Amino acid sequence: MFDVVIIGAGVSGCAIARELSRLDCSVCVLEREEDVCCGTSKANSAIVHAGFDAEPGSLMARLNVEGNRLMYELSRDLDFRCDQCGSLVVCVSEADMAGLELLRQRGEKNGVEGLRIIDRDELLEMEPNISDEAVGALWAPTGGIVDPFQLTVALAENAAANGVEFRFCTPVTAIEREDGAWSVTAGGDVVRAKAVVNAAGVYADDIHNMFVATEWGKEATGADGAPTVSREPLTIVPRKGEYYLLDTTAGSHLRHTIFMLPTIMGKGVLVSPTVHGNLIVGPTATDIDDKEAVNTTPGGLAEVSSKCSLTVKNVPLREVITTFAGLRAHQKNHDFVIGEIEGAEGLFDCAAIESPGLTSAPAVGRMVAGMVRQRLGLAEKAGWIGTRVGIPRVSDLSFDEWNELCEKDKAYGNVICRCCRVTEAQIVEAIRRTPGARSLDAIKRRTFATAGRCQGGFCTPKIMEILERELGVPASEVTKRGPGSELVVGTNKDRLATPDADQRGGEA
Amino acid sequence: MMTQTPERHAVVIVGGGPAGLAAAIAAHEAGEHDVLILERDTQLGGILNQCIHNGFGLHTFKEELTGPEYAARFIDRAAELGIPYRLGTMVLDISPERVVTTVSADRGIERFEAGAIVLAMGCRERPRGALATPGYRPAGVYSAGTAQRLVNIEGELPGREVVILGSGDIGLIMARRMTLEGAHVACVSEIMPYSGGLKRNIVQCLDDYGIPLLLSHTVVDVEGRDRVEAVTIAEVDERLQPIPGTEVRYPCDTLMLSVGLLPENELSREAGIELSPVTRGPVVDQSLQTSIPGIFACGNVLHVHDLVDFVSQEAAAAGAQAARFAQEGVEPTETRGIPVKAIDGVRYTVPSYVDPQKMDDTLTVRFRVANEYRNRYVSVYLDDERIQHRKKRVMAPGEMEQVVLKRADLMERAGVSSITVKLEEE
Numbered sequence: 001m002f003d004v005v006i007i008g009a010g011v012s013g014c015a016i017a018r019e020l021s022r023l024d025c026s027v028c029v030l031e032r033e034e035d036v037c038c039g040t041s042k043a044n045s046a047i048v049h050a051g052f053d054a055e056p057g058s059l060m061a062r063l064n065v066e067g068n069r070l071m072y073e074l075s076r077d078l079d080f081r082c083d084q085c086g087s088l089v090v091c092v093s094e095a096d097m098a099g100l101e102l103l104r105q106r107g108e109k110n111g112v113e114g115l116r117i118i119d120r121d122e123l124l125e126m127e128p129n130i131s132d133e134a135v136g137a138l139w140a141p142t143g144g145i146v147d148p149f150q151l152t153v154a155l156a157e158n159a160a161a162n163g164v165e166f167r168f169c170t171p172v173t174a175i176e177r178e179d180g181a182w183s184v185t186a187g188g189d190v191v192r193a194k195a196v197v198n199a200a201g202v203y204a205d206d207i208h209n210m211f212v213a214t215e216w217g218k219e220a221t222g223a224d225g226a227p228t229v230s231r232e233p234l235t236i237v238p239r240k241g242e243y244y245l246l247d248t249t250a251g252s253h254l255r256h257t258i259f260m261l262p263t264i265m266g267k268g269v270l271v272s273p274t275v276h277g278n279l280i281v282g283p284t285a286t287d288i289d290d291k292e293a294v295n296t297t298p299g300g301l302a303e304v305s306s307k308c309s310l311t312v313k314n315v316p317l318r319e320v321i322t323t324f325a326g327l328r329a330h331q332k333n334h335d336f337v338i339g340e341i342e343g344a345e346g347l348f349d350c351a352a353i354e355s356p357g358l359t360s361a362p363a364v365g366r367m368v369a370g371m372v373r374q375r376l377g378l379a380e381k382a383g384w385i386g387t388r389v390g391i392p393r394v395s396d397l398s399f400d401e402w403n404e405l406c407e408k409d410k411a412y413g414n415v416i417c418r419c420c421r422v423t424e425a426q427i428v429e430a431i432r433r434t435p436g437a438r439s440l441d442a443i444k445r446r447t448f449a450t451a452g453r454c455q456g457g458f459c460t461p462k463i464m465e466i467l468e469r470e471l472g473v474p475a476s477e478v479t480k481r482g483p484g485s486e487l488v489v490g491t492n493k494d495r496l497a498t499p500d501a502d503q504r505g506g507e508a
Numbered sequence: 509m510m511t512q513t514p515e516r517h518a519v520v521i522v523g524g525g526p527a528g529l530a531a532a533i534a535a536h537e538a539g540e541h542d543v544l545i546l547e548r549d550t551q552l553g554g555i556l557n558q559c560i561h562n563g564f565g566l567h568t569f570k571e572e573l574t575g576p577e578y579a580a581r582f583i584d585r586a587a588e589l590g591i592p593y594r595l596g597t598m599v600l601d602i603s604p605e606r607v608v609t610t611v612s613a614d615r616g617i618e619r620f621e622a623g624a625i626v627l628a629m630g631c632r633e634r635p636r637g638a639l640a641t642p643g644y645r646p647a648g649v650y651s652a653g654t655a656q657r658l659v660n661i662e663g664e665l666p667g668r669e670v671v672i673l674g675s676g677d678i679g680l681i682m683a684r685r686m687t688l689e690g691a692h693v694a695c696v697s698e699i700m701p702y703s704g705g706l707k708r709n710i711v712q713c714l715d716d717y718g719i720p721l722l723l724s725h726t727v728v729d730v731e732g733r734d735r736v737e738a739v740t741i742a743e744v745d746e747r748l749q750p751i752p753g754t755e756v757r758y759p760c761d762t763l764m765l766s767v768g769l770l771p772e773n774e775l776s777r778e779a780g781i782e783l784s785p786v787t788r789g790p791v792v793d794q795s796l797q798t799s800i801p802g803i804f805a806c807g808n809v810l811h812v813h814d815l816v817d818f819v820s821q822e823a824a825a826a827g828a829q830a831a832r833f834a835q836e837g838v839e840p841t842e843t844r845g846i847p848v849k850a851i852d853g854v855r856y857t858v859p860s861y862v863d864p865q866k867m868d869d870t871l872t873v874r875f876r877v878a879n880e881y882r883n884r885y886v887s888v889y890l891d892d893e894r895i896q897h898r899k900k901r902v903m904a905p906g907e908m909e910q911v912v913l914k915r916a917d918l919m920e921r922a923g924v925s926s927i928t929v930k931l932e933e934e
Contacts (some may be wrong), residue, residue, distance in 0.1 A: 322637030406616030455635035480647035
């Protein structure tokens with residue numbers, strides 16, 4: 001029996017887990033995928049939003065601004081990359097400048113600090129590659145960029161260091177009330193807990209609807225006025241966003257995140273540097289039915305490539321190294337759905353966490369953990385570790401610092417990913433940490449290996465070898481992203497060697 | 509610690525593949541015995557080690573060798589000459605002052621001072637991401653060279669039902685290879701109306717195995733969340749846009765890409781070496797010297813070659829020039845020589861500048877053409893005067909072409925301000 005089960009190891013689930021790890025309670029995170037950060041958290045704009053966008057008074061507005069404030073400090077505590085580069089909302093028509101002022105006022109209401117309208121001259125000075133059409137911008141100095149992979153992994157590692165258990169490949173299929181506690185069926189096992197948190201991303205409606213379908217008495221709820229969530233069924237609509245990621249050769253095209261002020265001509269796309277020195281361009285926003293449809297489309301990619309030029313000149317799209325799509329967990333009210341479910345003591349929703357969900361995560365973690373704490377009457381525990389040291393990134397070090405690492409461990413001298421300069425030592429550590437990497441993509445999220453301009457062309461076979469060695473598995477069991485995504489299907493001539501192998505259906 | 513003084517070598521060669529090996533040998537044979545090869549892999553030979561098919565060395569050795577055999581000829585010769593090399597040593601930085609910084613497991617970070625440097629880092633494959641091909645991003649999408657390594661070095665089979673996009677030589681070679689290893693290759697799809705590979709590879713790797721080559725076709729969708737399940741191929745129009753209604757879906761577990769090679773010039777760029785937007789390699793003069801004195805380039809890092817024999821020839825020239833620079837130094841000159849212009853179907857030339865004072869009696873100028881051409885003339889002009897005019901029956905972008913400039917031609921005409929290489933119909 002756990003005190004708390006969290007469903008979903010995205011950035012929200014991991015942030016909640018880390019906040020709960022401060023308290024005297026046992027926590028288990030159930031994740032359907034093979035690793036943390038496999039859904040919405042891994043495929044988004046990687047932006048730390050300032051908080052001027054959300055409707056004043058909404059949960060989104062409050063948690064965005066609070067999350068923004070917490071994020072930069074958290075990046076130092078947990079050693080992930082985050083850069084307060086500032087953001088600009090660019091206006092491309094004089095007629096819309098009034099809209100910029102409205103946005104500034106809204107931001108002020110939300111508590112965003114330092115907002116200022118700037119004219120074209122100042123804008124040009126800040127961003128020489130801004131569009132010729134740009135007439136002014138809203139400057140938000142608290143805006144920034146973050147590595148969403150590292151953020152999520154750092155939260156998970158820190159939670160694990162403080163005793164949180166992670167279970168992967170455990171999709172939740174049922175939730176039942178049993179002897180005053182909740183039984184969660186996941187990946188064939190039943191996990192019991194006093195409280196359950198639904199942080200299931202685009203699947204949060206399925207989990208919520210499992211919650212509300214279970215039988216329970218109409219108990220007193222919402223102790224001390226904590227927020228509650230309606231027992232009505234929830235619908236999450238996957239809203240697809242498609243992106244271009246450009247090589248680091250394009251990274252210096254901009255210094256700040258550039259948004260476009262929506263006009264009657266429509267909403268633009270953002271163009272931003274990333275913490276890894278790339279340039280990211282996107283997203284689109286298309287509501288779809290399929291919660292697994294992370295495919296890019298000709299129409300979506302064409303939309304991104306045409307819209308980016310509305311705010312930024314000469315975006316070097318030919319430097320593209322990959323395109324991808326992510327799904328936001330959209331809900332029709334466009335606000336986060338966070339709270340204990342009416343009448344269901346101990347069942348908490350953390351749903352509809354769409355943009356600015358990544359920015360809000362540190363605040364979401366605090367809020368949800370606070371509600372759980374109140375419900376279960378949890379106390380802080382002694383000996384909580386509040387900091388985490390990341391895997392050393394040799395590409396960020398001076399040659400002298402890198403050399404010191406080599407003197408400690410020779411594997412720091414063996415460069416595996418040449419494009420992003422990731423060494424064997426870093427990859428081995430990514431595998432050996434808890435929760436550790438088990439696949440090529442999990443290693444990418446932790447070290448950035450394979451994420452460069454050759455996209456794993458040279459290093460894939462080498463990383464496969466390291467995974468085989470560290471995990472003690474044959475090549476045929478090494479995957480890109482968990483079971484079903486095996487990288488090789490057999491060995492040379494395995495079906496030619498024995499003529500009747502096909503008849504026997506023999507996979508090597 | 510790194511405070512120790514850098515090791516000094518007359519010629520430092522970045523890369524121990526076919527280009528680096530040939531350059532090192534030539535530098536040694538030119539009388540400069542203080543040569544060091546830096547190689548990031550665990551053995552010399554570069555990409556040739558995974559090219560186990562034959563057909564290498566017809567020009568150089570008048571026989572058909574496999575890749576490893578061709579490499580071995582050079583590795584053996586380098587050993588005979590006692591040329592030192594470092595394996596597992598990755599170059600991290602090259603400064604304009606010719607200080608090379610490396611990292612290796614055995615020695616950590618090291619610095620080398622070089623009298624001259626030869627860049628021989630080779631090239632990399634364009635990945636699927638660079639095409640922005642729509643669809644999912646599952647396991648089973650491989651660039652052909654990565655698949656070649658898995659099959660030929662690791663003995664692993666990347667897939668059983670294969671579609672290949674792009675008809676570059678490695679893609680063609682892998683079509684045959686996968687077939688021989690028991691996989692089925694459904695087709696090779698090429699967006700251009702002509703192949704990017706050698707004619708002989710189309711015959712020997714596709715035709716001989718009944719593998720269709722679909723020209724003017726490209727992949728428009730990749731299906732499969734975890735592993736490739738199918739790809740859709742459509743015909744393209746003259747603007748290379750997919751034609752609606754021509755889509756054909758191929759169930760498969762593997763998509764292999766051979767869609768172009770890019771010289772690996774990150775080190776060169778960071779050193780401040782001028783790069784050509786066409787070849788993506790350094791801009792060089794008649795001695796294969798880059799825009800930074802004493803730094804030379806050859807092989808696929810300079811421009812992507814079709815045959816390794818030409819890599820070896822070019823690299824030998826670069827190695828000899830580097831040796832000469834290390835021994836004599838070269839007095840700086842105001843200009844880089846006469847510019848070589850590539851126009852009318854000639855995409856680029858290597859070199860881009862020729863100084864008649866400093867060139868040998870003859871100079872091979874290599875280039876590629878922009879399209880498939882039949883019965884065109886390759887012409888060389890010195891300013892407005894045509895000095896060469898040679899008919900070629902067939903020329904294609906997949907095959908490298910060359911002209912040979914004679915020093916005498918340039919010396920006879922003082923004040924020539926441009927050399928032009930172009931194709932003419934008559």
